[in-house]
Amino acid sequence: MIIRHNSTLTSRIFQILTYTPFLFFTVFLIITPSVHAVETVRVGYFEKKPVTIINNNGQPKGLAIDILSDIAKENNWKLEYIQGSLSDSLNRLKSGKVDLMIPIGHTESRQKVIDYSDKPILQSWGCLFTKYNGSIKSLKDVSGKRIAFVKNSMFYTPFYTITEGLNLTFEFVEVSSYSKLFSGIKEGRFEGGIGDRLALAGLDQELSRIIDGSIVFHPFALHAAVVKGDPKNLLKAINNYLIKGESTPDSSYFKHLNYWLSGMSKQSDYLISALFIVLGLIIFIFIIYLLLRISSFRKALGLTEVIQPQVSTNILITAGVLSVIIWSIDILAEYFLFNKGTPFITIFISQQNPHEIFMHLLSVGTVLFGGIVISRIFARLSVAQSRAEESAENLHTTLNSIGDAVIATDTEGIITRMNSVAESLTGWKLDEAKGKALTSVFHIINAHTGKPTVNPVNQVIEKDEIIGLANHTLLISKDGTNYHISDSAAPIRSIDRTITGVVLVFRDVTEKKQLEEMMIQNEKMLSVGGLAAGMAHEINNPLAGMMQSAEVISMRLGKNKNLQANIKAAEEAGTTMEVINTFMEARNIPRMLVAINESGKRVTAIIDNMLSFARKDENQKSSHDINKLLDRTIELAASDYNMKKQYDFKQIIIQKKYARDLPMIPCEGAKIQQVLLNILRNGSQAMHKADINHPQFVIRTRFEKENKLITVEIEDNGPGMDEKIRKRVFEPFFTTKPVGEGTGLGLSVSYFIITENHDGKMSVESRKGEGTKFIISLPAEGAKP
């Protein structure tokens, strides 16, 4: 009903549809041939529910009205209703102002002036209305009470007669209408009232709970009446209708009777059934709602499968429930407020008024349609929302799948986002870092100078372009680990090209750096090797000339001094070999010759070592147990004369932490021993020189299964070395020892033996004051080369 007035479209449809029956009726009237002339019948009536009812518009309704209109149709009467009280209507009938009166009960006095229809329109009982659980329980309780009656009531006389017979005395109170009678009982102005039992049908809910109509005393019938003599001959038609109607079970008479009287006895049943219907609808909708929560069911209906799929279905359900509630409220309001007295079923399904049913359906349909429209909009919105969430999720997973570290900040350098690689490199979790300044999380310094570098966010915003960070940037993570990183920073731009933030992309290049260092190292070695090979021949020849000549000299002066050629030459020079010898000894010539020879030998050794950079001979390799090689090397070191003369190797504590059952290594045992000895010798010398109190070596071996490498770690507790020296340790001819003590080739040859000759890895870890650790990895047997 509410909706009807709101929508101009629906009201137009409504108008059109209301006209349709009129149109139909008009057409019907035109094509039906008129048998009788139309006769106007004036009907006087007073309200006596449910026989006659005056509705809100002042129009008559009710059982008698429906019956009369049926009769009027049959007889071509035109009915004019004139409303008044019982006595008004009687007077009008008597004076001929109306032709017919409804309804009227039978009394002796009335019989004299009017004629009644043979059959009553309705039969009923006189009733003593009382209050439920009031002071009147039966007829005899009336004595001493106040009993009301409606003015001119036909029940006054029969009640008076009965009570007089029972010798009951009470006070009669006259009221003007039934409603005053009932309200008086309710308010206690009188204990009871007499009237037609049918009046109960017109009671509202409250009164029907209070008023008890169980005491009946006088059966009576309600008739239609005409003035004495029936001048218009109306009664015949009425009698015919009523007689015919009573004898036919499915006659329109019975239909009217059922329709109008059902409200009286079955009123509460209808209310309950209506409530059941509403409850049933709610349960039905609830079941639909539950079904809609099952995703497969939703899919079958083609509803959206989104993050909040309930939203659209909820709206749909709400619209459904709302339409039912609106319908229910409309029905209940009509029943209890606007059309009091109309039977519930009439309001629930208004047979009399098809367009009211249509309007009900239309209003419910409008609400439902509105609900569907809104639910579709919400479905769209939730799809958009889920897409947005999906793309956020995508961005998150994409970011975390990137192999490089990514940090995003706003224009102020406050961190807004970072991926898992960035988390592990900086040592900060996203939750901790979010909202912090970039500089406090992304702590970078120049690897060479150790000074902090310029904040990349400021640089990007100043320059308004992508910048690459310096190559030698060192990232210091939360736990103090240093990473060499390569980095770029770029502005994040919104659609309108304004900078909304900065994104930093960087990667850990520490390993790459180390690899580069190693490659440089190898390059150096190889070039030294190549150089040595070319040089060796050039050096060896003059060296041979020198050393071999010196050898011949020392032989001529030493073991071969009694050669014929010697003696002959001495004689020719006028001397003897003895004299010459004495002279030579006096001038230390033999010692000088030894010096030449020894020096020459050292040159040869250097050249030989240098040449080992260029040599690679697979044929020499055999299987060795690294633990045994280590043990043998330690024994060798203990007995090494060169080491012994400087300090006692046996004083050094050696902790062997060997892994058992290691695979064998294909290698040149002597060369590996040379490497190990080099490391031990270097360490021993360093520890001795630094005067370490309890010098010790920790020697560990282990097997790295995944890459099939045997790793040896030799760690001393010596003085260690700084970064600069550590980097150059494997460089050929680099030495920290005084000239003459070391050639600077020991470790570089070792490095070369491991990396080039054995496809292994050799590195050193050291910090000033914290000892030195050499790490050698060699491929185990069966490892891929």
Next chain:
Amino acid sequence: MNDLTKTILIVDDENFVRQSFSDYFEDNLFQVLQADSGEKALEILETETPDGTVVDVRMGGMDGHTFIRKASIKKPDTAYIICTGSPDYLIPKDLKKLNCVSDRLFIKPVTNMDELKEELLKIIDMLENKGKENG
């Protein structure tokens, strides 16, 4: 060659090296011939038949290998010992197969020339014995 004095040919383009070998072998009572190139050594072999030769590999003109290949055809009973200044040098396989070529390589500077002499005498001895057997 019943004479106890052995004749030896030193082939080396380095004067001082060649001279030092020559001095050493003379002191050890060898008769020494010298050539500063492969070509010259082959010329000498036209007229002389030394018991042994000490041959350098890298020389201007004909290298040591070519000389040995040619000489060993002419004088298969002469012992040849290769002595080079290139430490990464390996004796070619075809020369190693020859009986008259020592498979021991001497790298200059030869710090112990007695070893060189012993090796030379060993090969000479072996070749002489073989010659006797053959008739």
